[in-house]
Amino acid sequence: MTLAYIGVGSNLEREKHIQAAYQELHKIGSVRASCVYECQPIGFDSHAFYNMVFELVTELSLVELQRRLKEIELRWGRAANAQKFQDRTLDLDILLFGDAVSSSDPIVPRHDIFTYEFVAKPLLELCPDYIIPSDGRSIRQVWQSLESKGTLTLVAFTFNTKNHD
Template sequence: MTLTYVGVGTNIDRDKHVKAAWAELKALGRNLRSSTIYHCDPVGFDSHAFYNFVIELETSLSLTEFSHELRKIEFKWGRSENAHKLQDRTLDLDIVLFGDVVSKHSPELPRSDIFKYPFVTQPLYDLCPARVIPQDGRTVSEIWQKMEHLDSLSVVDIEL
């Protein structure tokens, strides 16, 4: 089993897609835990606010299999196959960490968003502040302490 962390984002029918992400990921692993769900403005484009959070789970799937399953889930819930990075999302599922795997190729691991975006760092901090980021060597807590704009997030109360 591989301990993995999946970043979840949605800004279309958000409550529905938050619950869909939880249900779909439950089918891919076990021992799921969710961070707090956060409301945040889109980064890099003007649109509706997002709900972002991270789900921790253990999976027996390989990285390739897991990545493929996430794409299938995104398509199932309305993501276009030619979707662009800076646009609205029904459901966006990104592998943030996959065990101790380090990869520069798709999927990039650990995902560089950990170091850039509060909507990834804060939820990861909620789940595993002492976890050491592979190859980087810092803990999630150390990265979180240096993160700016954490105040741009607000907590959303949704029952999973």
């Protein structure tokens, strides 16, 4: 079993797609959710995103988990040729995968941890003392090193826990 952290983002039918991510990840393993945050898009003008992180305990390998996440994204309407700075129905990124360090796709630890509040803040909720492989700092230390821009708004969101098996 591996403890993984999955970053989730959506700015199209946000509630529907965040809930879908929860339901789909329950099929892969045991899930625990951070709070959901609203944040303006970075790098392009569009609708605000909902962002969060799921803690996932899974038996899948890193490569198999990546494959399954891509399948989920496509099933929920993400374009196969989606670019970095555009609208998303569902974006699922492996942020951390146990103590794995990978410099090829999927890259873990994912650099977004050190860059974006919408990634670091939910991780801080779930695993503040987690030591990031190859970095040596805890999530709390990374959060403290980020220059807070106050771009996150907490969203009142309750997951429907029925029908996830």
